[in-house]
Amino acid sequence: MTGASKLDHQLDSKKKSQLILLICILLIFTVMNGTMFNVAVPDIAEEFGLMPSQVSWVMTGYILVFAVCSLMYGKLADIYPIKTLISVGVILFAVGATLGLIAPNYTTLIVARIIQAVGGATIPAFAFIIPARFLPDEKGKVFGIISSTVAFASGVGPIAGGLIGGVLEWRFLFVFSMFSILAVPLLRRWLPEEGKREGTVDFIGALFLTGFVSGFLMFVTTFNVWVLTIGFFSFILFVWRTLSVREPFIQPTMLKDRRYTTTVLTSFLGTSALFGMIFVIPIMLRDLYDMSTLGIGFVLFPGAIFAGFIGQFGGKLIELRGSQGVVVIALTLVGAGVLLISTFAGYSPWVIAICLLVTYLGFPLIQSSTANLLTTILPNERTGVGMGLFNLLNFMAGAVSSALFGSYLDLGNVSYLMNPLALSGDNMIYSNLFFILMLVTVVALSLFTWVFRGDENKKEEKQQHLASET
Template structure:
């Protein structure tokens, strides 16, 4: 009888393992589509601007509005995931995405197009939150790295393939057809509802004042950074003060102050923010280098970036296995070394040969993927089960904010002129500004390595306690 009972238990365990595997495959495929949707419309902006007779700054809001809602929504969904069924939140999110996509496909004017993108972002923002929550909630620390590797692969592959797909669609059809691609996600709803459980957290009243102040703080910060506007900067400080006051005084604040009192969590989040900002230079700076210095077309520059992104996506699961078998620290230091190789070599070869840059970018994209896996895994180990949704939602939010700030500083650096190379061994005159940016990024990676060592000591002390 004991043998039969043990066999039944093993079968149940095997079924649970199979369910988790199928769940991760579905989530990864949906993340590919969701991340494609964040980059596809960059290619279509000129055509949209011409059709609706709008300025470049107005057409830019087609991307900016999506990113702002996408960033804010990842935190809100993360908070809701601590209280409500994840399968229901995913269903609602994908339905919002579907409605937004249908409106976008028939959009006949600019305001309707913006509404469509906002609805898309309001729905799609559940997915980056789930990319962190599902591995943290349903996988043990010993297997979590592989799961995070799969989600990271989906995100990386989608970002890489998005501009290429958009280029093909916009040249053969029209930009409206880009809105049909996200409709594929609706087929994942019954599968998510099948493989996700009915687990819910403790239901409390939602602190709408705290949620609003957080949203206002994030939006004003991103606008202040992207627009370099002092008024938005002042608004950010005001809303930040209100948000801090609210989480300290509310009976059940939107984000518990204990989360920020967790030193291991805060230091890990800071380390990741610096790494995310540095990593953003790869998809942001590389196409500008190819177009401005190597005189490639935007579409061709996307093809030159594709090998690095696709190789990183293919090896993401391997990175997760390294984290599971050798530990997060091993993977993080591997990523730091790869970053140093990438940015260090680019400070020499930027502007020399696009093919050489293409090869070096492989190290950078692999570093970016491995760093995110390692930091997500490290961060999840600093959180209690009740804090997982909010904590991992903030993780994704920091990614967006750090990228926005990084893009602004890089843009300001590129707008200047200089003949002085920070790399004394560089002999090529073209691309000096790009070379100098890569030197600064190399120094930032060194600082990240030092900071991560401090993180390891802090998390080690926390485990002992």
């Protein structure tokens, strides 16, 4: 019996349900903490007298630190007890929120957001590691619930931010995150005890990787060539370090497994399409329909609610069809959803809301199926760093898609319509964007099916060859 299975038997059904519920509540705190501040950026800029490029660091700095730390925590989880790491993380998350509430100047506000990101990164990082380690027999179902929670919180965040910021002021958005501190005693009580495992952390390699990720993310958000150069040289140093030390931060053998790299890349492309949709929809609704923040939230809300209720179904679907089958279904739904939005851009907002239902249906399925598939590919001793890299790339997907599509929207008008079924007019630039998102999902689906069906065919040929010999 594996260590994970022994720990699984230490948790009775009631404690399992409580732990899953607590993880989902904490996920709501962290996801909404990011999306709520999107609507508060103009108010923050006005209070501190900032230019758009300056105030953007409220979001950019948070995403940057959050993404890097999610990978670091994954590696640390392979060595140190999860109970300790996530407890410290939640405390830092609440401390950062408290500092943000009372921040007297913009510098203090940025420091508060960075502290929040360092702490908050533990929650999504461990949300996918905890089921794999402590609930192995139910991980498919739990991944579905977790992914639907993320989808739900992503849609509800702008509504909550608009309501809180409109009725009170932007500082009170931090109060919501401060309540996360109440979860620490429950985490200490419900998470199983673990001892420290053998292993070391290559902090030098982690530093080089951080430089690469930071340079890349800063480039896609600022298009500064100097930070891209720093990121490039950091990547060269990271590769050198990985090949020259006995225990590198990321084992090359893990990256050589094409099933792992394909699954991670598929998730990256699928998540890019999803977060690209979430980024573009509010801008489109404001531009084409002159909708308020609250109105935009209500267009997103049905899809977010729908995604929030299919978590249990997603887990059962994984059990019935297998992770590979659900990945194909999820990408098909996302591709169909963004194609519908591309086709009906310019129609009534409620038509767009119906199209969003299809896209949101694929949101929890793509994350839960790829996460569950990775747990079957990764060896137990590398689950933490493997899932950490998975989380890192998903966060990067959001930043990359937002930056690239934001730059495309800066073009203003386009003269060529990619989707022949769409309307011509002011909606053309948005129709083209969603058509591009559809093409991204087609690439992801083609790559995934090519690699995994190729592996299955090789297995069948090998079995037939062995059978013929006997």
